[in-house]
Amino acid sequence: MANFLISxxxxxxxxxxxxxxxxxxxxxxxxxxPLSRFALVPGxxxxxxxxxxxxxxxDRPLPVQYWEWLSRLLVGxxxxxxxxxxxxxxxxxxxxxxxxxxMIAAILIAIVTGIAIGIMGAVRRYSIFDMLATVGAMIxxxxxTFWFGLVTIYIFAVKLQWLPAGNRATIGGSGALLDYLHHLxxxxxxxxxxxxxxxxxxxxxxxxxxxxxxxxxxxxxxxxPERTVLLRHAFRNALLPMITLAGLELPNLLGGAxxxxxxxxxxxxxxxxxxxxxxxxxxxxxxxxxxSAMLVLLGNLLADLLCxxxxxxxxxx
Amino acid sequence: xxTTTTAMLSPGSPKAARPRNRALTRFRRHRLxxxxxxxxxxxxxxxxxxxWFIPFDQLHIDLRYRFAxxxxxxxxxxxxxxxxxxxxxxxxxxRISLTIGFAAMLVSTAIGVLVGVTxxxxxxxxxxxxxxFVDAVLCFPSIFLLLVLAAFVHPNVLTLTLIIAATxxxxxARVVESQIRTLRERDFTKxxxxxxxxxxxxxxxELLRNAVGxxxxxxxxxxxxxxxxxxxxxxxxxxxxAPTASWENMLNNAxxxxxxxxxxxxxxxxxxxxxxxxxxxVGDGLRDALDARFDLA
Amino acid sequence: xxxxxxxxxPIPAPDPADGLSARRQDPVLEVANLAVTFATDNGVVRxxxxxxxxxSPGETLALVGESGSGKSVTGLAIMRLTPPAPKVQLGGSIxxxxxxxxxxxxxxxxxxxxxxxxxxxxxxxxxxMTSLNPVHRIGDQIAEAVMFHRRVNRRVALARAEELLDRxxxxxxxHRLSSYPHHLSGGMRQRVMxxxxxxxxxxxxxxxxxxxxLDVTVQAQILALLKELQAATGMAILFITHNLGVVAEIADQxxxxxxxxxxxxxxxxxxxxxxxxxxxQGLLRSVPRMDLVGPGAAPLEAIPGSVPDPLNPPPGCxxxxxxxxxxxxxCNIAVPPLEEAGGRHVVRCSRWRALRGRxx
Numbered sequence: 001m002a003n004f005l006i007s008x009x010x011x012x013x014x015x016x017x018x019x020x021x022x023x024x025x026x027x028x029x030x031x032x033x034p035l036s037r038f039a040l041v042p043g044x045x046x047x048x049x050x051x052x053x054x055x056x057x058x059d060r061p062l063p064v065q066y067w068e069w070l071s072r073l074l075v076g077x078x079x080x081x082x083x084x085x086x087x088x089x090x091x092x093x094x095x096x097x098x099x100x101x102x103m104i105a106a107i108l109i110a111i112v113t114g115i116a117i118g119i120m121g122a123v124r125r126y127s128i129f130d131m132l133a134t135v136g137a138m139i140x141x142x143x144x145t146f147w148f149g150l151v152t153i154y155i156f157a158v159k160l161q162w163l164p165a166g167n168r169a170t171i172g173g174s175g176a177l178l179d180y181l182h183h184l185x186x187x188x189x190x191x192x193x194x195x196x197x198x199x200x201x202x203x204x205x206x207x208x209x210x211x212x213x214x215x216x217x218x219x220x221x222x223x224x225p226e227r228t229v230l231l232r233h234a235f236r237n238a239l240l241p242m243i244t245l246a247g248l249e250l251p252n253l254l255g256g257a258x259x260x261x262x263x264x265x266x267x268x269x270x271x272x273x274x275x276x277x278x279x280x281x282x283x284x285x286x287x288x289x290x291x292s293a294m295l296v297l298l299g300n301l302l303a304d305l306l307c308x309x310x311x312x313x314x315x316x317x
Numbered sequence: 318x319x320t321t322t323t324a325m326l327s328p329g330s331p332k333a334a335r336p337r338n339r340a341l342t343r344f345r346r347h348r349l350x351x352x353x354x355x356x357x358x359x360x361x362x363x364x365x366x367x368x369w370f371i372p373f374d375q376l377h378i379d380l381r382y383r384f385a386x387x388x389x390x391x392x393x394x395x396x397x398x399x400x401x402x403x404x405x406x407x408x409x410x411x412r413i414s415l416t417i418g419f420a421a422m423l424v425s426t427a428i429g430v431l432v433g434v435t436x437x438x439x440x441x442x443x444x445x446x447x448x449x450f451v452d453a454v455l456c457f458p459s460i461f462l463l464l465v466l467a468a469f470v471h472p473n474v475l476t477l478t479l480i481i482a483a484t485x486x487x488x489x490a491r492v493v494e495s496q497i498r499t500l501r502e503r504d505f506t507k508x509x510x511x512x513x514x515x516x517x518x519x520x521x522x523e524l525l526r527n528a529v530g531x532x533x534x535x536x537x538x539x540x541x542x543x544x545x546x547x548x549x550x551x552x553x554x555x556x557x558x559a560p561t562a563s564w565e566n567m568l569n570n571a572x573x574x575x576x577x578x579x580x581x582x583x584x585x586x587x588x589x590x591x592x593x594x595x596x597x598x599v600g601d602g603l604r605d606a607l608d609a610r611f612d613l614a
Numbered sequence: 615x616x617x618x619x620x621x622x623x624p625i626p627a628p629d630p631a632d633g634l635s636a637r638r639q640d641p642v643l644e645v646a647n648l649a650v651t652f653a654t655d656n657g658v659v660r661x662x663x664x665x666x667x668x669x670s671p672g673e674t675l676a677l678v679g680e681s682g683s684g685k686s687v688t689g690l691a692i693m694r695l696t697p698p699a700p701k702v703q704l705g706g707s708i709x710x711x712x713x714x715x716x717x718x719x720x721x722x723x724x725x726x727x728x729x730x731x732x733x734x735x736x737x738x739x740x741x742x743m744t745s746l747n748p749v750h751r752i753g754d755q756i757a758e759a760v761m762f763h764r765r766v767n768r769r770v771a772l773a774r775a776e777e778l779l780d781r782x783x784x785x786x787x788x789h790r791l792s793s794y795p796h797h798l799s800g801g802m803r804q805r806v807m808x809x810x811x812x813x814x815x816x817x818x819x820x821x822x823x824x825x826x827x828l829d830v831t832v833q834a835q836i837l838a839l840l841k842e843l844q845a846a847t848g849m850a851i852l853f854i855t856h857n858l859g860v861v862a863e864i865a866d867q868x869x870x871x872x873x874x875x876x877x878x879x880x881x882x883x884x885x886x887x888x889x890x891x892x893x894x895q896g897l898l899r900s901v902p903r904m905d906l907v908g909p910g911a912a913p914l915e916a917i918p919g920s921v922p923d924p925l926n927p928p929p930g931c932x933x934x935x936x937x938x939x940x941x942x943x944x945c946n947i948a949v950p951p952l953e954e955a956g957g958r959h960v961v962r963c964s965r966w967r968a969l970r971g972r973x974x
Binding site: 217221222 | 693695727728729730731732733736737739741744745746747748749750758759762763794796807810811
């Protein structure tokens with residue numbers, strides 16, 4: 001396992017370096033670059049702007065700038081928001097919990113539902129249930145999340161009035177847990193839609209792979225009840241690739257969260273991203289971009305760690 | 318056990334399918350792909366020639382008929398806040414959205430094939446670095462990247478196509494690279510090299526010909542993804558701008574009228590879903606058809 | 615538990631000259647007219663037809679045949695491990711005599727069958743490398759069978775597992791209990807499979823080509839182990855194989871299958887020394903022999919042609935298209951019935967009497 005972990009760590013480091021390079025490149029693609037905000041300030045001549053640029057070190061060679069930017073990044077200095085001069089990390093940090101709550105809720109729903117549907121589909125292959133599930137999954141993958149969100153709002157908030165149309169809590173409300181959950185349901189479900197489809201398809205195919213293995217035949221030859229064979233033997237093995245899948249789905253979840261937050265006016269990091277983009281508040285935008293990428297890197301590393309723990313073939317070599 | 322007995326005895330689940338159901342499923346899956354394909358043809362034709370058959374022009378503003386629910390006043394899908402016929406606008410918008418989808422697919426497939434082939438054939442350092450680069454780009458949520466890039470440029474059909482392509486080529490590159498890597502290990506590539514064929518000949522002719530199948534599947538699914546990505550970007554306001562209509566910015570405008578004129582939001586969304594689903598069905602069907610070649614028994 | 619059922623008439627008493635020792639106890643496994651039919655997309659496949667045999671305690675019956683002969687399917691059918699109807703139809707009767715009761719396994723409901731499977735009758739398979747669950751420990755995989763059938767707690771079951779590992783020749787048994795399959799070699803994994811199969815003291819063990827995937831030296835060890843265990847426990851073994859050398863070494867009875875039917879059956883000595891069916895003769899002739907080596911020795915003979923298409927069997931004897939002694943008008947008209955040739959030796963050939971003098 002040590003070898004495995006070390007190689008994964010090294011890979012993650014390489015990826016981190018590449019990610020930072022891409023991020024830096026994107027940052028400098030902005031028209032006017034980091035100086036763009038100054039272009040909007042009246043009263044600053046070109047010479048002034050050039051001088052500010054020189055002070056910010058923008059006329060030094062790119063690799064040097066990259067190195068400085070990266071070092072600042074690593075110590076936590078992510079710049080300051082153009083809008084209110086707050087440190088970018090702090091701003092992100094204030095909005096992060098809301099996004100995390102949404103993502104976790106969606107993941108939980110998606111995993112439980114997706115796995116159940118996947119197992120059922122595999123065990124009752126080609127049945128009506130399985131075919132409906134497959135077609136349903138494909139349609140679910142094709143629906144634009146925000147449209148689904150709008151339709152949900154229309155049906156449940158406008159017509160039926162069962163759920164609130166947005167926000168994290170009722171304005172002026174008591175802030176109770178129930179109220180919070182009431183607001184969480186719709187965006188979490190909408191975000192979970194695509195994930196349920198993905199998980200159920202992968203779980204089904206993983207179960208099918210496992211069910212045809214020889215050790216399942218051995219388990220049956222022991223005379224064990226079918227449920228035990230499926231759960232203790234098949235499921236346990238079919239679950240392993242799902243851990244890797246969780247890591248791979250992280251970027252999609254983050255992107256989906258942005259959309260869900262927009263449709264349901266949920267005050268999370270995604271909303272912040274859009275708002276800042278509208279204001280051309282590049283430090284915050286870049287900050288969120290890098291933060292998401294690093295979150296994905298970390299998530300994948302964790303997933304691999306979990307794999308190593310769960311699979312004795314990796315753990316004990 | 319012989320291959321016949323193995324084939325007959327699998328899937329090992331006691332609830333294995335009846336023979337009739339198996340054939341039924343194959344036909345049904347086939348039907349889904351056929352449905353998807355026909356839907357695409359219908360959509361493309363409708364968007365190209367449809368508007369000529371509809372008595373209303375997409376820019377024709379008729380304030381008497383504002384917010385007419387379908388099918389009032391001869392407007393099959395209703396009208397919007399300026400009295401413009403929704404169906405016509407949907408079809409015209411379809412031209413934009415489908416064009417972006419196809420174009421983005423072409424560009425991203427080209428990039429993906431180039432990167433994938435280079436990485437797969439040369440292997441070693443170049444291959445590893447390139448594929449790590451692909452992994453790194455995939456660490457960024459596509460929507461985030463798309464939005465940032467879209468904010469930097471003036472969004473029109475061309476720039477949007479390029480941006481969407483810039484965030485969609487990775488999947489194709491991966492597929493191509495892994496195909497080529499496996500094929501490279503196989504004997505016939507070595508045989509071709511031994512016969513004195515030059516490197517580039519080997520690379521493009523032999524390998525590409527065998528990898529064409531998965532590339533087509535990936536390309537089809539890329540169209541679906543591209544249409545969806547354009548949807549997200551435009552919905553969030555960074556895509557096609559008014560007065561040009563695309564399905565997605567129609568949805569954006571419709572958001573505020575959700576309570577009073579829901580059809581303004583429902584129909585564009587349906588069109589997007591229909592288009593994306595069709596491409597996904599076709600892509601899935603193609604993937605199955607290609608896999609079937611390697612099925613034993 | 616089902617009440618003892620009516621058994622078919624007993625098979626005639628063995629002739630001592632047969633080579634079978636006088637085991638005149640009631641057979642522990644009695645199969646009559648077993649038939650397994652698969653409904654596939656391309657048509658009906660009769661994988662096994664009209665298979666009958668009796669197995670006594672402590673006896674080993676070798677089931678021999680090429681790939682596609684139906685031998686593996688026979689083993690799986692007896693264990694009721696084949697897919698259920700309507701994909702697979704099971705015909706005939708399978709009487710298992712254990713714990714004082716005789717039951718027809720073919721007619722048991724799945725729940726009762728599960729109590730019998732792995733308990734009174736067990737099976738080991740061909741591929742030891744993939745037959746063990748990679749994420750469970752060895753000890754747990756053995757203990758699982760014990761816990762389910764004997765209803766004991768985990769500690770007792772693991773103790774039994776350790777005892778079994780020792781019995782099958784795995785050293786450091788206690789340490790091995792917590793190993794995972796990927797730590798063990800192929801031969802050791804097969805020993806573990808045997809341990810699992812023996813966990814509940816079965817009366818019958820079905821071994822489906824257990825040594826085919828192993829090295830020759832390991833093969834010999836596993837065979838020796840099986841013989842030793844059989845002598846100690848008195849269990850009967852149905853040994854499925856295509857290797858005639860193995861048959862000669864461990865079998866008391868042998869049954870040759872071709873295209874789903876038995877074509878020759880009897881004591882191992884009569885059948886192998888005086889085979890009556892051309893197919894059996896061909897099989898024996900194609901085995902390389904050290905004493906027939908050297909200049910002037912006849913070349914190895916292969917049986918020409920290939921196994922018939924299971925979807926389209928020939929109208930008469932299934933072996934007729936490949937048989938050098940085939941006689942049109944006799945052999946390709948109808949499937950020959952099984953005829954007695956003396957003692958327990960039976961043969962399915964229209965011309966066996968005519969051919970008998972010639973081969974020796």
